[in-house]
Amino acid sequence: MTRKPIMAGNWKMNLNHVEATGMVQKLAWTLADKEYDGSKSECVVVPPFTDLRTVQTLIDGERMPFILGAQNVSEHDSGAHTGEISADMLAKLQVTYVVVGHSERRQFHGETDELINTKAKKVIAAGMTPIICVGEGLDIRKEGTHVEYTLNQVRGTLAGLTAEQVAGLVIAYEPVWAIGTGEVATPADAQEVCGAIRAEVAALYDQPTADAVRIQYGGSVKSGNVAQIMAQPDVDGALVGGASLQPEEFAAIVRFYDLPA
Template structure:
């Protein structure tokens, strides 16, 4: 294991109204211990309509969980109906913003250039991007996975300063494993996360590559988290469905207890 502190992030996607969001965060606070948050950074990424409610609970109850968002626009303001700017999120004490998630790319047509603009905007607003990359099943079968992922990483990090890259998070998410119940083997996940780190090294230098945290995402569950998290280039997880259950998400955060046999 490296000395990079793991980051476990819960992407709630389009789930939970603000009442349910409050309950989920409160339940999570009962599950997590001081030892958990000392060992692992944790973030939750609610829908936009829940962010203010979750922020209030996290601050009022002093819950040591970081607030995240799932998406933002790259402009600070303007005539962009339905969009949310990074400055709006920063005012709500959002720390992490997911960008380039496969669902945004596949369903809403986001391009590599869009993702790069969002990375710059998120950094400018003082938040940390969780930049996603990953290949489809067809691309993997055609031996194009490495080309696809390294290309997304290069494009997403274009003109980002090495010291900024060092503080970022990249989430490798094989698209064929998101919401399908399929999971890459720990060895496959490690190989692709190592490729991501090698690409970061080529783009921004070895120091940035050694510091950046790389998450694995794609049907992460309590039973497969420990093996995934023992891999040398996996520094956390971007969790989808399992993050909607406080007990399941808590067990993923507590992966080290299974790893150590506790």
């Protein structure tokens, strides 16, 4: 089965809505100049909540070749939850992808597999696609238990989802020790865990579901290493952090298929 690569740029807590305008315009110009082929990869931009309306309007009005994503979602549908954003609110803004369980949410906000599972179900129920993040810290990596640790997260975050739902979502493997540190998992490291995740999905569901689900790698992805990472058979995209704030660099990552492996 051919899985379309998904290259998602997570802006994290950067760029106000004015700065976001310049960012997406520069990215659109750069991709157009480089003759970006949208049939070879999906380009997803994931701005902060306050930028979503601005970016969505630009994407629609200027026919930019991007898909809109959000960085988080509430587990609640509505009500007295000050500061929370519901899945329905995001869907009304034409958000397509929602990142759930990012390592920073797990580490700094105490998000559990159970909570992430609930959020993923809310995203799916609202007609959007979750990007479910899993991955290990440096201590787990040093212990050599990183594969089983990550697979436990996979089991917890996919609990109760149907095969059809799992086939349509995205799983992002984030080796936490390689995020924002300059350290990068080797292509072989990425393939080891992404391959294990796909095998686990096959065990939990079936092989067609495992063949359909897209698995991203996220952790200090740059134009200099993305082609080698994307050459791995079970890596179907990248969840990009800091590099996604540089239009030319992110454009090169999105166009990984033109880079030497």
